[in-house]
Amino acid sequence: PAGRRIHKLIWVYKLKRDGTAKARLCVQGSSLESGIDYDQVFSAALRYSSARTLFAFAARHSCRVRSFDLVAAYLQGKFVEGEVVYCHMPPGYPQLDADGQEMIARVDKPIYGIQQAGRRLQRMLFAWLKDQGFSSLDDSDPCVFTREHTDGELLKIGVYVDNMQIVHSVPLGADGRGPRGCAYNAFVDALSRDWEVTDEGPMDDLLGIEVDYLPNGSIKLHQTSYINKLVERFLPDGPLPRTQRNSLPYSSDFLKHIADALALPPGTYPELVTPMQQRTGSLMYAATSTRPDIAFVVHSLCKCLQRPTPELLREIDHVLSYLARLPSAGLTYSRESSSLRAFADASWEVAHSTSGWVVLWQSAALSWGSRKQNSIALSTCEAEIIALSEGAKDVVYTRKFLRGLGEPQSQPTPLATDSQSARDVSYNPEHHDRMKHVQRRHFFVRDMVESFELEVPFVRTLDNLADFLTKPVKSASQFHYLRKIIMNEPEP
Secondary structure, three states: OOOOOOEOEEEEEEEOOOOOEEEEEEEOHHHOOEOOOEOOOOOOOOOHHHHHHHHHHHHHOOOEEEEEEEOOHHHHOOOOOOOOEEEEOOOOOOOEOOOOOEOEEEEOOOOOOOOOHHHHHHHHHHHHHHHOOOEEEOOOEEEEEEOOOOOOOOEEEEEEOOEEEEEEOOOOOOOOOOOOOOHHHHHHHHHHHHOOEEEEEEOOEEOOEEEEEOOOOOEEEEOHHHHHHHHHHHOOOOOOOOOOOOOOOOOOOHHHHHHHHHOOOOOOOHHHHHHHHHHHHHHHHHHHHOOHHHHHHHHHHHOOOOOOOHHHHHHHHHHHHHHHHOOOOEEEEOOOOOOOEEEEEEEOOOOOOEEEEEEEEOOEEEEEEEEEOOOOOOOHHHHHHHHHHHHHHHHHHHHHHHHHOOOOOOOOEEEEEOOHHHHHHHHOOOOHHHHOOOOHHHHHHHHHHHOOOEEOOEOOHHHOOOHHHOOOOOOHHHHHHHHHHHHOOOOO
């Protein structure tokens, strides 16, 4: 048709983790034009905090988690009326018409590389799940679905693109089937009938996050294989000799090295930019998935991605050495029932302070953060109230998510702080001279206290679990004490 471009088809080759070689024919999506070849392309993905919460829910209710994968997922979607993409024939497979002219391929279904392919699959799959009686948690995570059963059977589903994380309460046999007449069997039968899926068995891996089902009913999430690969790649000679199993993930001069790097103009060491970004980016995945113990150091290193120095590369080697000594550390969600709780802290700095917060349920962290504050705090009280409001947002979100799973929190959630003045301001407009200039949005925590979503108890600095998300902890014993509680590490 007039005004339409002809795009390229490309071959993509991949060696899968099990050693299988795979070739996939894709559209070169970078040449597709918005408004002509596609319109909306957004498709949601299951949040890591949601996946962790589903595992914590499974541990609390003695459930198991099953993994289902959609085969060639995008090909199972459908274009809406009027959508079509035109391409040259695949490389290596030219076709000519009777006049010797090149024939053109018309792509009538979403395939990999097409911008809206993920959206088309998701719209079909989500609608199908709702037709099966499931409702999505639209006010928290639309990729999580739940359905009520009169006999008390539990069935919760998290969808990450083409992977389904199914939390089920009925026991399954070796054939992957539950008791006769159970809702799980009926759902799996319908899923297999309407979609091409693979039952991958008990979920032991989710996006590189490994899952262990412990004998006491707890569920542990860790990234042992991923961390070992990082160490093998970036520390081929092994961990630094001075890092011990009980050491810290940073040196005693860490903050000085960060400050020195930030004082340099960008590009002072151009040859170090790529190694710095590669290493820091790789560490970010561990820091946001299962290792809150390195969240602060990785957050700080991210400030210097354009200003790397030899000292910072040495600091990254220090982090990797720390991980190499503890590769299997992770988050362990216990079977014993526990209520939601959270902690927030801030380090007051001359320029932008650092906020840290952590939200825990079932004895381990569900979400955490270490983030530079956007505004310059003029007092410790101001820095702490900003951190409390950041933590309050995560608490409110988690309360909504748990309510959607059928775990409403009947009492306000404690969000603890080690600042008495910040606690005062969380309840009342006190300390006017120190707080009169603070923007209204930083008092979100007070709004949540007024609506009984949370309360703000005072704790000692030594007992504030968010402390090591804001600054280096000088005492190794204090660092390991905080890590042990946040990650619910078992006794040695």
